[in-house]
Amino acid sequence: MNKLLIYYSLSGNGDLVAEHLRKEGFCVRKVEPKKAMPKKFFWQIMAGGFAAGIGKKEPLKAYDPDVRDFDEIVIGSPVWNGRLSCPINTVLDKTDLKGKKLTFVLYSGSGDAPKAVQKIQSLYPDAGIIHLKEPKKYPDELKKL
Template identity: 30%
Template sequence: MLKTLVIFYSFEGNTKFIAQTIAEKLGADILELKPEEEIKTKGFMKYVWGGSQVVMGKMPKLKPFDKDPQDYDLLIIGTPVWAWTYTPPLNTFFNTTKIVGKKIALFSCHGGQNAKTFEKMEKALQGNEIIARQDFFEPLRDKEGNRKKVLSWIDAIINQNLP
């Protein structure tokens, strides 16, 4: 079995729910990306502030990691979808952490559409093998349905006969 790390950022808990479900299923380690200063707004303004950070290419300073992605064979990376792409904490991670030659699975959580999130993540992760991608619609609204979807997706990854 591949040594696996689930890397994610979660603002409202949706992505964390999916990440924890994956980690439990695989017995994987978890690295939660946490900005030193989190957006504190709720309601509609979270979209304004979050979206403007994405558009401006912000890279918030992250709290130190307790895991090194280079120590793992398989990375499963997850993000909420903000302004049709991955979040600023993922932008920081992709631009400050060297990741090359890894097997990577991508997931996203959204309340509308995934848009070009995976394509943009793949571009940021060039030099790696993307083995799977899956989006989840409002995971906390249908926890049981999304849990089943996660488990099915992870079974499909495991059954790819990865070394």
């Protein structure tokens, strides 16, 4: 079975998820926004939190939405303001995930994201959801994958 992880990471937690899944045989596509996020955490929270709150689809650098070669797809997103991150909103908008075995891996400070879960369940009722508390701080969380 061909497996693909599409993910975003601003501060490295998602990169640990990618490293783990690569060892499990996943191909990996990391998305990058065209516009860099602010460097300071406070401004990241202000900008990213607000944009996620309004469901912004952040324009991406050279994103390849073709997933025809894959049967199983994992989407990895940090939780921003309780929601999916803006780069991942764009991924979902541009990628045809119909008929795929789909799992979302969310990573967050609190380990909780009811609004993200609500959105995933409304768009992809059959998708699995795995929620990790910042694996950079809690590496054992990766065992949930």
